Amino acid sequence: MKRHTRDNYYVVGEGILTTDGKNGICERPSTEASLRKFRFSRIGPKGDTLDPALLEKIARAMTAVPTGTPPVQPVADPVVPAGFTYLGQFVDHDLTLDNTATALGEHVTVNDLLQGRSPALDLDSLYGRGPDDRDDDRFYAPDKVKLRVGQTAAIAGEGTNVNLNGYDLPRVTQGSTKAERQRALIPDPRNDENLVVAQTHLAFIRFHNQVVNQLADQGVPSQVLFRRARGLVVRHYQWMLRTDFLPRIVDPAIVDDVFANGRRIFEIPAHGSTENGIRHLKAGDHPTMPIEFSIAAYRLGHSMVRAAYDWNRIFAGGAGSLLLLFTFSGTSGNFDPFGPDVSDPETGLFERLPTNWAVDWRRFYDFTEAGRDDLTGPNGVNKAQRIDTLLVNPLASLPKGSFGGVGTNPPPVQLNLAFRNLVRAGMVNLATGQQLADVLDIPELTREQILGGAGGAVLDTLTDGEREIFATRTPLWFYVLREAELNGGRLTGVGGRIVAEVFHRAMEGSRVSIVGDPAWKPTLGPDDRTFRMVDLLLFAFEGRKELLAPLGD
Numbered sequence: 001m002k003r004h005t006r007d008n009y010y011v012v013g014e015g016i017l018t019t020d021g022k023n024g025i026c027e028r029p030s031t032e033a034s035l036r037k038f039r040f041s042r043i044g045p046k047g048d049t050l051d052p053a054l055l056e057k058i059a060r061a062m063t064a065v066p067t068g069t070p071p072v073q074p075v076a077d078p079v080v081p082a083g084f085t086y087l088g089q090f091v092d093h094d095l096t097l098d099n100t101a102t103a104l105g106e107h108v109t110v111n112d113l114l115q116g117r118s119p120a121l122d123l124d125s126l127y128g129r130g131p132d133d134r135d136d137d138r139f140y141a142p143d144k145v146k147l148r149v150g151q152t153a154a155i156a157g158e159g160t161n162v163n164l165n166g167y168d169l170p171r172v173t174q175g176s177t178k179a180e181r182q183r184a185l186i187p188d189p190r191n192d193e194n195l196v197v198a199q200t201h202l203a204f205i206r207f208h209n210q211v212v213n214q215l216a217d218q219g220v221p222s223q224v225l226f227r228r229a230r231g232l233v234v235r236h237y238q239w240m241l242r243t244d245f246l247p248r249i250v251d252p253a254i255v256d257d258v259f260a261n262g263r264r265i266f267e268i269p270a271h272g273s274t275e276n277g278i279r280h281l282k283a284g285d286h287p288t289m290p291i292e293f294s295i296a297a298y299r300l301g302h303s304m305v306r307a308a309y310d311w312n313r314i315f316a317g318g319a320g321s322l323l324l325l326f327t328f329s330g331t332s333g334n335f336d337p338f339g340p341d342v343s344d345p346e347t348g349l350f351e352r353l354p355t356n357w358a359v360d361w362r363r364f365y366d367f368t369e370a371g372r373d374d375l376t377g378p379n380g381v382n383k384a385q386r387i388d389t390l391l392v393n394p395l396a397s398l399p400k401g402s403f404g405g406v407g408t409n410p411p412p413v414q415l416n417l418a419f420r421n422l423v424r425a426g427m428v429n430l431a432t433g434q435q436l437a438d439v440l441d442i443p444e445l446t447r448e449q450i451l452g453g454a455g456g457a458v459l460d461t462l463t464d465g466e467r468e469i470f471a472t473r474t475p476l477w478f479y480v481l482r483e484a485e486l487n488g489g490r491l492t493g494v495g496g497r498i499v500a501e502v503f504h505r506a507m508e509g510s511r512v513s514i515v516g517d518p519a520w521k522p523t524l525g526p527d528d529r530t531f532r533m534v535d536l537l538l539f540a541f542e543g544r545k546e547l548l549a550p551l552g553d
Helices: 031-036 052-062 083-096 110-116 178-182 195-217 222-249 252-261 291-295 297-304 322-327 417-427 433-440 447-452 464-472 476-486 493-508 533-540
Strands: 009-011 015-019 024-027 039-041 076-081 165-168 278-281 383-385
Touching: 009 291, 039 291, 052 417, 052 464, 076 083, 076 222, 083 195, 083 222, 083 297, 083 383, 083 533, 165 195, 195 222, 195 322, 195 533, 222 252, 222 493, 222 533, 252 493, 291 297, 291 417, 291 476, 291 493, 297 383, 297 417, 297 476, 297 493, 417 476, 433 476, 433 493, 447 464, 447 476, 476 493
Parallel strands: 009 039
Antiparallel strands: 009 015, 015 024, 076 383
């Protein structure tokens, strides 16, 4: 899932796009603002804004309580473990982190500033600006090489009355308020908005620290140890995304085409010209983030979210509800399932994760892919929901902390994640699915496909007039989800091409890049062609069941 706190977008060549609460408006940026703002771009033309009343009907259809005989409800994807839902969220935060938010001055060059405000798959959400930075050294252990880890809080129960080191994010622990003390001590606080993405971030911390241990054992000098470890971690991360993550969410044929033959609609290497509305690159240009990706295509992960999870030995079956995963996080929750308001961080019994909520990774990834049948959870693996136009009903009422709304009292519809997505697209005049299909020169979905789908959202509350409008001016987010729904749960067409090309460009534009170094091969997996998320977890947790599942069966 994605945290929705951005209320304006600096689009290169246009200005700062924001809203007055009813309509989208564009402001001319100052020189300083154009440097300070994260850099977005636009692939397609501008689109029209649909009536909010129509968008509300669509949102409610996408998050409806299952009805009918049999009820239409989200279905699980049989081959995508649920961990990939939140890996996708972790990746989103890596792509969109503003890595220079606290620095515009003497210790950041203009080139560093632009790099830090450009999308790149370089794990800056994990590393910040590094251990030598005067602001970000707080994320590091005293040796300035390893990253800090946190400790869980003991709680009464079998096997849980102990503080587990390395199973919670590091936390600030100091401050006059509970919210200050429980804040995660990591570069991107969005990675503590729900418990699964928090534990994913923690797994990457452990992965980095284990890479440091291996390189130190191999005799790598201490003065270059951090740089060497970070480079190795980032390359393996990119390899995993290219070969394991992307083919699970995007038609593999599109992924292979983009990485073999290059991009054809987004920031194409050329001579700095613009043809047919497509932005071409000059040498040295930093990547931008297309608003079509950020606001629509990559919000595919929202449809992958389950209402409940088989979490660990204690919270088995469906006891790991989505609400509890928000509750046991420092950004969205208060670590107290019995408190009156999960969004009030000043209530709650704990200021760090209770030990009984340590994750069991065997329930989120399929380790039999790596030949480790001994690492099968007692209830198997949670599966992600299929990528389609249905979201689980808990997403119709988000905790306020998940979108920066603590202390406010918005209308109920504004708590609906689908509604927030659809309205935000109007704020920036996002192109419709049909307009992007025209840019890509591919056949549009038919009226029947858009309105009927294949087991997704049922649009029977729309009037005849609304159906006609929606079928011809379909919001891009709904359109790419409908494409996936009709393709068995994998992005294809418009959505598949946008996502694959942005990932390719973000890797190409990273300081460390497997796209820029095509001869590089992984060394931390089973062979020089393979490095999957399960391989990363096996390395991070030393391949040991008692570390991957600290509370046991």
